[in-house]
Amino acid sequence: MMEILHTILNGLMSTLRDVLPIAAIIFGFQFLVIRRAPADLGSVLAGFVWVVVGLTLFLIGLEWALFPLGRTMAAQLTDPGFILGTAEAAEIALGTGAITWSDYGWVYLFAFMIGLSTTIAEPSLIAVAIKANEVSGGAIGAWGLRIAVALGVAGGITLGCYRIVVGDPIHWYIIVGYIVVMIQTAYAPKLIVPLAYDSGGVTTSTVTVPLVAALGIGLAETVPGRNPLIDGFGLIAFASLFPIMSVMAYAWLSEVALRRRERGAVE
Amino acid sequence: MIRFFDRFFRVMLDSIRDLTPILLVVVFFELAVLQQPVPNITQMLIGLVFVVLGLTFFVFGLEQGLFPIGESLAHDFARKGSLPWLFVFAFALGFGTTIAEPALIAVSGEASEIAAQAGVIANTEEAMARYANGLRLTVALAVGFAIVVGVLRILKGWPIHWLIIGGYIGVVIMTWFAPREIIGIAYDSGGVTTSTITVPLVTALGVGLASSIRGRNPMIDGFGLIAFASLTPMIFVMAYGILI
Numbered sequence A: 001m002m003e004i005l006h007t008i009l010n011g012l013m014s015t016l017r018d019v020l021p022i023a024a025i026i027f028g029f030q031f032l033v034i035r036r037a038p039a040d041l042g043s044v045l046a047g048f049v050w051v052v053v054g055l056t057l058f059l060i061g062l063e064w065a066l067f068p069l070g071r072t073m074a075a076q077l078t079d080p081g082f083i084l085g086t087a088e089a090a091e092i093a094l095g096t097g098a099i100t101w102s103d104y105g106w107v108y109l110f111a112f113m114i115g116l117s118t119t120i121a122e123p124s125l126i127a128v129a130i131k132a133n134e135v136s137g138g139a140i141g142a143w144g145l146r147i148a149v150a151l152g153v154a155g156g157i158t159l160g161c162y163r164i165v166v167g168d169p170i171h172w173y174i175i176v177g178y179i180v181v182m183i184q185t186a187y188a189p190k191l192i193v194p195l196a197y198d199s200g201g202v203t204t205s206t207v208t209v210p211l212v213a214a215l216g217i218g219l220a221e222t223v224p225g226r227n228p229l230i231d232g233f234g235l236i237a238f239a240s241l242f243p244i245m246s247v248m249a250y251a252w253l254s255e256v257a258l259r260r261r262e263r264g265a266v267e
Numbered sequence B: 001m002i003r004f005f006d007r008f009f010r011v012m013l014d015s016i017r018d019l020t021p022i023l024l025v026v027v028f029f030e031l032a033v034l035q036q037p038v039p040n041i042t043q044m045l046i047g048l049v050f051v052v053l054g055l056t057f058f059v060f061g062l063e064q065g066l067f068p069i070g071e072s073l074a075h076d077f078a079r080k081g082s083l084p085w086l087f088v089f090a091f092a093l094g095f096g097t098t099i100a101e102p103a104l105i106a107v108s109g110e111a112s113e114i115a116a117q118a119g120v121i122a123n124t125e126e127a128m129a130r131y132a133n134g135l136r137l138t139v140a141l142a143v144g145f146a147i148v149v150g151v152l153r154i155l156k157g158w159p160i161h162w163l164i165i166g167g168y169i170g171v172v173i174m175t176w177f178a179p180r181e182i183i184g185i186a187y188d189s190g191g192v193t194t195s196t197i198t199v200p201l202v203t204a205l206g207v208g209l210a211s212s213i214r215g216r217n218p219m220i221d222g223f224g225l226i227a228f229a230s231l232t233p234m235i236f237v238m239a240y241g242i243l244i
Helices: A002-034 A041-065 A067-077 A080-084 A086-094 A101-120 A123-135 A142-166 A170-187 A190-202 A208-222 A235-266 B002-034 B041-080 B083-099 B102-117 B125-156 B160-177 B180-192 B198-212 B218-222 B225-243
Strands: none
Touching: A002 A041, A002 B041, A002 B083, A002 B198, A041 A067, A041 B041, A067 A101, A067 A208, A067 B002, A101 A142, A101 A208, A101 B002, A123 A142, A123 A190, A123 B041, A123 B198, A123 B218, A142 A170, A142 A190, A142 A208, A142 A235, A170 A235, A170 B160, A170 B180, A190 A235, A190 B160, A190 B180, A190 B198, A190 B218, A190 B225, A208 A235, A235 B180, B002 B041, B041 B083, B041 B198, B083 B125, B083 B198, B102 B125, B102 B180, B125 B160, B125 B198, B125 B218, B125 B225, B160 B225, B180 B225, B198 B218, B198 B225
């Protein structure tokens, strides 16, 4: 019991350390430059307390409930002994066998599902989805946006894992991704474009980064010929590029569906 | 009071719904693939309760604290009409929230190890600490710069895609010249800069600004600040890698 309290207190301190500079900037400008208390100061301050307490519990809970298991899974799934069975792993150790990219099926499945599910739970994405729903007057459903982003992250991380396995240089993937984004920008509904660009940055924070980083570094450590320090990075970049594409695709698809429905109604 | 609890439970149900997929994935891989005993199941269950409560409180505080203050600041700045102060604020918000970002501290530490191994810097504690701090400062400057540019864009009503495409071209050009070891880190640094507290504040700031300036559409002009904040660090970090 004492131990739990101690952990909570420690977590609270570290969240406070993260929030304090932000609060100092916000309230510093509010009082020194604007020189007017915000309406409902008490309620806003209470909101900050909720955020601090909420984030603290959230992070402690993740550390207790999900991260250890997620990391163990990432480590075990990337272990050559698991991927090939012991006999073949021994051959590879002797230099007589070779792993091909298709041996990593479980890794890709895990990458896809962990990308999808962690993104759904990502608090900053929830925040942006709430705001987008509110600003668009309900036209952009919070849930649809989050599913689109999550599918993008899942696809991105899966492709990123494939890249680590085959060892391609990352920049070709990113450059091709940029070209796709530019082409989509030309065709996507105008309203969605800024939101789509934003959704690239919000996907990767509290929940996704620790698990995805563990997966990338675990893969780069165990795939023969990869350097974890060079090849282990880059998954986050994939996870922030692909949602841009999936959100624009989602908006484009829903526009097409709407147009088809309208045409059906006319006929 | 009853309304409060009503809202509280609704947010909590949402949180449970949001967290169910992760739980399913973990349970599936545990049962289907790995089949190893779970250590410390009590702690895991308590942790789950914490995660649900934490997410609930966070969303609660978001709507009560972070969103309103971000928007009211934006409105106040727009009414005050002092551009220099708005830009100082935009820079301070970007710089200040990034320099203390734990994910960034972790990534810059790892980056300094890579640099030491690659022989870019001396393999001593001191050189590595200096390199890591330089990197953090670089990223924080990049984010501060990004928010300033993003705010300027909202004020002017520039279409976002030209700026983003310009940024992409910048990234591609820098990739050409940057040392190979820094590229992966540079690409990742774009994603790690935007924390859970910064995102709602910056979003509220953008939307608030766009809705208080006449002729701006909050949907088209209000979003996009985060996109800048995740693009400029890539360029700045590669520049750092070239200079060092």
